[in-house]
Amino acid sequence: MVIDSTARELRLKLVLVGLPGSGKCQILQDWSSEQADGDLLCSHVGDTTVHRAAFRWSNFPRKDWSIRMEAFTTEGEVSHSAVNEMLLADADGVVFVAPVDGDRAPAILESLAGLGEVLIRGERHLSAFPLVLHYHQSERMPEVDANQLDAFLGIPTGIVPHVLTRSDDGSSLGASMALLLQRLLRDAEPFLPQEEVVDLIEAS
Numbered sequence: 759m760v761i762d763s764t765a766r767e768l769r770l771k772l773v774l775v776g777l778p779g780s781g782k783c784q785i786l787q788d789w790s791s792e793q794a795d796g797d798l799l800c801s802h803v804g805d806t807t808v809h810r811a812a813f814r815w816s817n818f819p820r821k822d823w824s825i826r827m828e829a830f831t832t833e834g835e836v837s838h839s840a841v842n843e844m845l846l847a848d849a850d851g852v853v854f855v856a857p858v859d860g861d862r863a864p865a866i867l868e869s870l871a872g873l874g875e876v877l878i879r880g881e882r883h884l885s886a887f888p889l890v891l892h893y894h895q896s897e898r899m900p901e902v903d904a905n906q907l908d909a910f911l912g913i914p915t916g917i918v919p920h921v922l923t924r925s926d927d928g929s930s931l932g933a934s935m936a937l938l939l940q941r942l943l944r945d946a947e948p949f950l951p952q953e954e955v956v957d958l959i960e961a962s
Contacts, residue, residue: 766823774831776855781894782831788931807833851888851938858896891920892934
């Protein structure tokens with residue numbers, strides 16, 4: 759997180775992680791179409807495709823301030839854990855995207871555990887890191903709710919913010935980004951110039 763008082767800008771790096779085919783790219787594309795300054799960009803790290811979108815959010819709850827974000831995700835199989843380590847090394851917050859698919863349950867658990875291991879190697883811990891769970895493709899199991907999915911992952915209800923979305927109805931997928939920004943604004947509040955103090959949590 760970078761707080762630039764001269765430019766009156768908060769700069770953040772967000773990363774979407776999860777299984778291949780979970781909808782990470784669809785979510786990032788949705789964020790991009792609503793907020794981004796330009797097109798979704800694509801690059802390659804070995805055999806892995808990395809997507810990036812740039813955002814400037816002007817609804818910062820301080821006069822004349824904005825939030826500048828870069829958001830990253832991968833497409834397909836990640837050929838080496840070093841790619842995730844590179845993306846997460848200086849990330850300010852993570853959205854973990856889990857497909858609502860009982861057949862992939864063991865792989866979802868393994869992916870979440872892998873995220874925790876990468877953070878630990880970077881001397882951070884999953885329980886204290888800004889994280890949102892984004893359960894996607896809920897049309898596959900419409901009878902399941904987000905609290906049940908939390909319980910399956912072993913996460914007590916109310917500990918980690920979560921959203922539950924469909925991939926087939928054209929609705930906005932930006933709720934996970936909004937929840938993550940709310941947490942990051944709370945973290946930033948003590949470090950912002952105090953002459954302009956406002957209630958960031960209420961305003962967001």
